[in-house]
Amino acid sequence: MTISMKDEILKRILAADGEAVSGQELADSLGVSRTAIWKHMQTLQEEGYTFETIKKKGYVLTGVPNSLNPTQIELFLKTEHFGREIHYFDVVDSTQTIAHKLAQEGAPHGTIIIGEEQTAGRGRMARPWESAHGTGIWMTIIVRPDVTPQQASSYTLVVAVAVTMAIKTLYEHVEPLIKWPNDLLINGKKCTGILTEMQAEADLVQALLVGIGINANQEATDFSPDIADIATSLRLEAGEEINRAALVASILHYLEQFTELYVNEGFASIKTLWQQLSCTIGQRIEVTTLRERFEGVASGITDDGVLQLTQDDGTIRTIYAGDIKI
Ligand code: BTN
Missing domain, CATH: 1.10.10.10 (Winged helix-like DNA-binding domain superfamily/Winged helix DNA-binding domain)
Structure with missing residues (x-):
């Protein structure tokens, strides 16, 4: 460059x-x-x-200007692959949609897609994701790890660790905690969501489309009434304006490091750090999956990133996907 x-x-x-x-x-x-x-x-x-x-x-x-244009990000970038190809948009429907298309066209490992605003930002379980102009970080990273589709299911936890580390490094007095599988909460309110989608063949991952939504510079009044009580922004928690470009670069740095570890040694190598950064383990939780709802204590996480729930009768259930309420 x-x-x-x-x-x-x-x-x-x-x-x-x-x-x-x-x-x-x-x-x-x-x-x-x-x-x-x-x-x-x-x-x-x-x-x-x-x-x-x-x-x-x-x-x-x-x-510094409040912009995420590639020049701003490159100023802070220390990575080899992640963020070395940047597709930047002022307004986009969803960075996930663009990422799917670019991945199919062969975009390289580490390509990122960023929008200042998303008109159809989406979250997990087909929920909408508020993505107002210039306030947050709305980004998808195309990752091509050498793992099987089955192994890839724990990657989203790796992303949560990378984003948490990036925030903690830049804003030392802010303490984000991971709510399994992939929400980051600060003082009990959500500041970040992660949506990982996959393009795969039978036993080969073609690409992971890692969507990261971070509420960065919103004021409390910027959130819609639907989420005003449960959402927060880094600015509200840190008490200062967030340099979004520096944060993007830091996330890419950590994600590149942790991805290498994860590909070479599996999720087990990051599990201890995940546990330290999580607010889930040891808590009584309510789990909602596509089909059912149940309760218990989140007692641990496996080497594959699967959540273990100890129910009141002592039986242990393994949770592969779902929403939890702490
Ligand atoms: C969730 O918590 O439900 C996940 C939210 C993921 C939002 C991000 S913003 C960038 C990317 N583009 C989208 O449309 N969604 C993800």
């Missing part, structure tokens, strides 16, 4: 982490004129970056 002069300047200013960066030093080290630096700074301002100019010291970054 070649990086433009403008992006190189931006990278250096971001790396300064709030300290002033001298225009003259930028010009000298990049081998361009002071006027060229000034022109790039103007362009960055037009893109939504804000700077304070401190006399005799230089530029201090005071704000």
